[in-house]
Amino acid sequence: QVQLVESGGGLVQPGGSLRLSCAASGRISSINTMGWYRQAPGKQRELVATITSGSNTNYADFAKGRFTISRDNAKNTGYLQMSSLKFEDTAVYYCYADRIVYWSGGYPRYENDYWGQGTQVTVSS
Numbered sequence: 001q002v003q004l005v006e007s008g009g010g011l012v013q014p015g016g017s018l019r020l021s022c023a024a025s026g027r028i029s030s031i032n033t034m035g036w037y038r039q040a041p042g043k044q045r046e047l048v049a050t051i052t053s054g055s056n057t058n059y060a061d062f063a064k065g066r067f068t069i070s071r072d073n074a075k076n077t078g079y080l081q082m083s084s085l086k087f088e089d090t091a092v093y094y095c096y097a098d099r100i101v102y103w104s105g106g107y108p109r110y111e112n113d114y115w116g117q118g119t120q121v122t123v124s125s
Helices: none
Strands: 002-009 010-012 020-026 027-038 047-053 056-057 066-070 077-082 092-102 107-111 119-123
Touching: 002 092, 010 066, 020 027, 027 066, 027 077, 047 077, 056 066, 056 077, 077 092, 077 107
Parallel strands: 010 119
Antiparallel strands: 002 020, 020 077, 027 047, 027 092, 047 056, 066 077, 092 107, 092 119
């Protein structure tokens, strides 16, 4: 009923920039929190940044000053602008959404802890 689709990943040189997008589809009424997590090979998934519907943001220390999270509530889309990318930013980046309200069969439905399929970001020279 709800789908999160990431885009914008790819190969970038150190110091470069990428912009990730996460589009939530379905008859969505609202999404409380959207965010990005990442998982590098052999490591646990870790928080990158989150943003609430009221635009309150939270960043991991490694993301502060380099990454910017934003969202367009009207489009149910979240973004992650990444700059000054480093080798260690290489990972699969996952979109996350929490407390989604959507309509199905004429009734409001609720989803928590919803994840996208991930998009690969590779920083390499």
